[in-house]
Amino acid sequence: MIRKLLIANRGEIACRIIRTARAMGIATVAVYSDADAKALHVRSADEAVHIGPSPAAESYLVGAKIIAAAKQTGADAVHPGYGFLSENADFAQAVIDAGLIWVGPRPASIRAMGLKDAAKQLMRSAGVPVTPGYDGSDQSVERLTKEAEAIGYPVLIKAVAGGGGKGMRKVDAPADFAAALESCRREAKASFGNDEVLLEKWITSPRHIEVQVFGDAHGNVVHLFERDCSLQRRHQKVIEEAPAPGMDAATREAICAAAVRAAKAVDYEGAGTIEFIADASEGLRADRIFFMEMNTRLQVEHPVTEEITGVDLVEWQLRVASGEPLPKRQDELSINGHAIEARLYAEDPAKGFLPSTGRLDYLLFQDGGRVETGVEEGDAISPFYDPMIAKLVAWGKTREEANDRLFQMVSSVEIWPVRSNAGFLSRTLEHPDFENAILDTGFIAERLHSLIPPEAAEDHVWQRAAEAALLDVVSDNEGLAGFRLNSTPKISVTLSHNGETRTLPFEPAVAGSTSYHDDQRVLVFDYGSTYEFERGARGTGQASAADGAILAPMPGKVIAVDVVEGQAVTAGQRLMVLEAMKMEHALTAPFDGVVEGLSVSAGAQVQVEAVLCTVVPGASEK
Structure with a gap:
């Protein structure tokens, strides 16, 4: 049996592996980058070795550093988890050649299945x-275009070395094929170092x-x-x-x-x-x-x-x-029985599911099922890796019972200030079509509008915020002579949220939400969504996009710039593409106008809210 196991990964899967290894009496070694120096998997392991800077390409993807860490600590086996080097046959072989046990399939098996x-x-x-489709070696645009036409639209372009949806595009019409192919190849090259693709017939009502x-x-x-x-x-x-x-x-x-x-x-x-x-x-x-x-x-x-x-x-x-x-x-x-799992991500559904990074100042999971996580309250969600916060898993004797339990788990999640998709998950789990197992891979896209919680708080959330803000006052009988809980409230509070200010009276026992408050703000957690209210009419502090400034929505790398200084653009036209947290995000023109102040080029690293360019309305092209 393995004596000491090095986990060549991070986050929740590293914590998951450590838990089982410990139960089996196997010592564990964690590896970590600069960004993960205080991460939960590092704190959980028996030993930990620093392997480099925060970018994965300089740490978790450097096999030589991981093997050296195993040798340094006397580990006799390496578990790759998933992602990173888990399906890299060369790394698996290097582990074996170093005299270590590889916890995975033979390198030959990985190679046989590694290319689609x-x-x-x-x-x-x-x-x-x-x-049905095309998986030949001729990768010319002409041949791929011809094969797509022979298969019949819609077709699916897939990176042969891909995974996790990277390098994959559905194409509905011949006119869209060339652009989709270029985007697929670029993403595949960046993610896997291989830009070859295959084509498949798009399946009607597909289930995965x-x-x-x-x-x-x-x-x-x-x-x-x-x-x-x-x-x-x-x-x-x-x-x-x-x-x-x-x-x-x-x-x-x-x-x-x-x-x-x-x-x-x-x-x-x-x-x-x-x-x-x-x-x-x-x-x-x-x-x-x-x-x-x-x-x-x-x-x-x-x-x-x-x-x-x-x-x-x-x-x-x-x-x-x-x-x-x-x-x-x-x-x-x-x-x-039946089990259902929901992936809780640090992302903002109301803003196109943009990743949300930062410190988890407040994080609470309710009991009721299995929580697989790599973070605790006080930890941070880094911009360098996948934005998963946790996997929430529920079991039941029936699918209905499992779904009910998972809905309770997801809807009671409380997170701040990092945004999450918990509200989106709650709405998905309680959607009648999901409850009735009317499923296919287009489920979310076809119902997206109804699954995204409103960005602005609804009336019952406002009232819950008011209740929370005034609860301390109501509980303190001093200064409230003649006040009785059974009488009409005589006190009120002014709160601001999402550009709106309201003055609300105290009305106790608003159901369906929980809350947290301090001297400056009130947080209401409502079926997985978090709403922030400021005490008094302080305003929102939100910047307006009406001036045409194109801001970086998160830290990332500019991988394509489609415009030049002085170029005329139309509303919705793509200006550039930003890559962050393994995803591409297109930034588009908010209205017709001209590009001015273009400050970046392809390859530039940018910080959140950096002004990348400005679209000036009503100007003529230079």
Whole structure:
């Protein structure tokens, strides 16, 4: 058995691995960048080694530093978690060559499944159904354009080395293909160092179904049933569940058997996931489910599988890496109940889901389910990494019970001043279509307007703020001669929020919200959303965009500038693209006008609210 384990990762997955390792009596080593010097995973591990500056490219993605840290601390194994170097075959081989145990599949298996085009070809030969499309070696624009036309629009462009929605675009019409291809290639090159793509037919009513597989060094491969990951935004999973709603026994047997064949085709060891796309226009059917890709690592959403099977997948990883056979046979695995997971991100749905960074001055999770997190109150959300705050997981005997429990967990989240998507998640979980399992990958995009909480507080939130602001006064009988709780309140408070000022009376027992207050402000937490009120009429301090100033919405890197000084632009025209937290954000013109004061070029690093340029209305082109 492994004695000391180095976790080549950070955040919640590092904390998750540390927890299981400790329960198994395995010592743990954390690695950290400058930004993570005081992070929870560093505080949780038995030892920690600094590996470089904050950017991942100079720390978590430098394999030599991680191997050196393992040698320095006497670790005998390396667990890569997910993301970063977890699917890097060269790093896996380097770990093995250094005499260390690699907690993951063989490098050859990673290579076989690492490129989507080669993986699809391999799956065809193994009898696994694949999505119709083009995965050839001719990557010329002319050939790809021709193949897209042959497939028929809409088509999906996917980076062959991609993952997590990076380098992926749906194209609805031929006129949009060239621009989408260029954007895909640029994003893929930046994220994976490889700009090659493949094309797939866009599936009608698509559902994202994946199967958890596990292999060992003794030739055993099992599946641990399926998960439904259809609720996505920009191809990033948001809510996952197991088992998949509407999956009958025959279809489950077919898809899980195909997943096992896929794993055996590459002599797979360790935890892996076979991802399928299902045409669910007539429900889930075995003949309409196609292989997409294999993730040769542990998945973010693995907790829902653990919840319905009673298996600790990290423990299985460590045992298999130590040479042990799989702890259970296929006939010893079964589904018990239902589990749903929601990804809580530091982002602002009201502002286009822009990432929100900074210190978590206030953070509270209510009991009721499983919380996987890499932060505590007082920690910071860094602009250098994925903005996940936590994964909230609920189990129930039925899907309805699991959903009710998760809704209670999500709607009671309290976070400040970092913004989160908790309110968005709450609205999604209680949406009638989600409750009735009417799912596909377009679920969020098609209902987005109804899922985003209002940026301005509703009346009941205002009243809750007033109640909180006046509660101390009401509780203090001194100075309130003749005041009785059963009588009409005679006191009021003036509050400001989102550019509006109201004077409100005390009305106790407003249900559905919780609050926090001090001398300057009142915070109301309402079904996952947080609203700030200032005491008195102090104003909002918000800047107006009417002057045409284009500000950086967050710290990031300018990766494309589409305009020049003096150029005439129209409302909505893209001016430049900012990359931050692994996502591209297009900045557009607020109205017709001319670009002035252009202060950045491609490659520039900018800070939040930096003025990048100004669009001046009514001017003539220079």
